[in-house]
Amino acid sequence: MAAQRKLTGFYTGLVVIAVIGAGALWLARRSGQGTGPQVVDPAPAGAPGSFEGYVQGSDSAPVTIIEYADFECPACMQFAVLTGPDIKRRLVETGRVRWIFRDFPIEGHRNSMPAHLAAACADEQGRFWEMHDQLFFNHRRWVLESRPERRIRDLARAIGLDEKRFNECLSSARYRDRILATRQIGVERGVSSTPTFEVNNLRVTGSLGFDSLRALVDRLAPPPQ
Amino acid sequence: MVGAALALAGLFVSLYLWLWKIGLLGVLACGDGGCETVQLSSYASLFGIPVAFFGVVGYAAMLAVALAGLHGGAAARAWPTTALLALSGAGVAFTAYLTYLEAAIIHAWCRWCVVSGCIVTLIFAAALVGFRRRSWLAVSREP
Numbered sequence: 001m002a003a004q005r006k007l008t009g010f011y012t013g014l015v016v017i018a019v020i021g022a023g024a025l026w027l028a029r030r031s032g033q034g035t036g037p038q039v040v041d042p043a044p045a046g047a048p049g050s051f052e053g054y055v056q057g058s059d060s061a062p063v064t065i066i067e068y069a070d071f072e073c074p075a076c077m078q079f080a081v082l083t084g085p086d087i088k089r090r091l092v093e094t095g096r097v098r099w100i101f102r103d104f105p106i107e108g109h110r111n112s113m114p115a116h117l118a119a120a121c122a123d124e125q126g127r128f129w130e131m132h133d134q135l136f137f138n139h140r141r142w143v144l145e146s147r148p149e150r151r152i153r154d155l156a157r158a159i160g161l162d163e164k165r166f167n168e169c170l171s172s173a174r175y176r177d178r179i180l181a182t183r184q185i186g187v188e189r190g191v192s193s194t195p196t197f198e199v200n201n202l203r204v205t206g207s208l209g210f211d212s213l214r215a216l217v218d219r220l221a222p223p224p225q
Numbered sequence: 226m227v228g229a230a231l232a233l234a235g236l237f238v239s240l241y242l243w244l245w246k247i248g249l250l251g252v253l254a255c256g257d258g259g260c261e262t263v264q265l266s267s268y269a270s271l272f273g274i275p276v277a278f279f280g281v282v283g284y285a286a287m288l289a290v291a292l293a294g295l296h297g298g299a300a301a302r303a304w305p306t307t308a309l310l311a312l313s314g315a316g317v318a319f320t321a322y323l324t325y326l327e328a329a330i331i332h333a334w335c336r337w338c339v340v341s342g343c344i345v346t347l348i349f350a351a352a353l354v355g356f357r358r359r360s361w362l363a364v365s366r367e368p
Binding site for chain 2: 010013024028029072074075144146
């Protein structure tokens, strides 16, 4: 009788663990769709001469999206690979969105800074977005390297950069301060994880799907009928 | 009983990592991104199957065996004790290999993998205690 009671108590405990576990998974699935939008002050234009970020799209687009991202961050890679191409083709190239990429290298990500420097050096030759895509689409090739520079130079070669100029720029690390200053802007605006997006005055985080971002854009600027 | 409760907890941890790996969860609650670095590395799959799925199968098997050990007489409980010891021992060995990869090769720590490692180690310890107790009881019953 006592043994039976003990077993009943044990199975009750197992059911409690199962309910807690299933509930946690359900919550994780819900929050995994990205956080709900949070209203923030629109990003200021910035001091004259300060770096706005890497821009693509029309200046007259009704919606501006600022992405704070880290090249080493897997969620940023996931977003760039899965959602990025749709964003570019269906929102940026159609003139609905002006897209700004801002450096947000996370402390502790040891290969982030070389990657952000490489992107800045590619920008010197007008190829930031090509290097952006190379870094994210070839993430595995450099992200676990103890010395990622060699792999990154391969990527620069693949997009046809002037290697001598690129290597000199990368070695000099001359954009380091600008990258850190851009990161600081994000920190001061309350960015604490990557990727974070400011869609006009709405902030969302996480590796969002295309439909989630488009819904926000539609809300701020309904598409032409 | 301890083994079954721990196996159920481990099952949910590995389910969480596996569901993320197959794209059903958007962001891992991991703090510094270490879980994603580990989960996206080339070591996160074995024979094309996500490592986390091996965890799901392993913990499910441990749970089933631990529950089987709660029923029947002493003789009927002997094989589940041995099976739980073998399964959790294999789990500890596999976890040790994965921990080595995190420390020496990937240079990133997946907190949920560490939690899973602790759970499987505790199951192994509980199974070892049960096995030794059963062996001792068997010896003491001999005429």
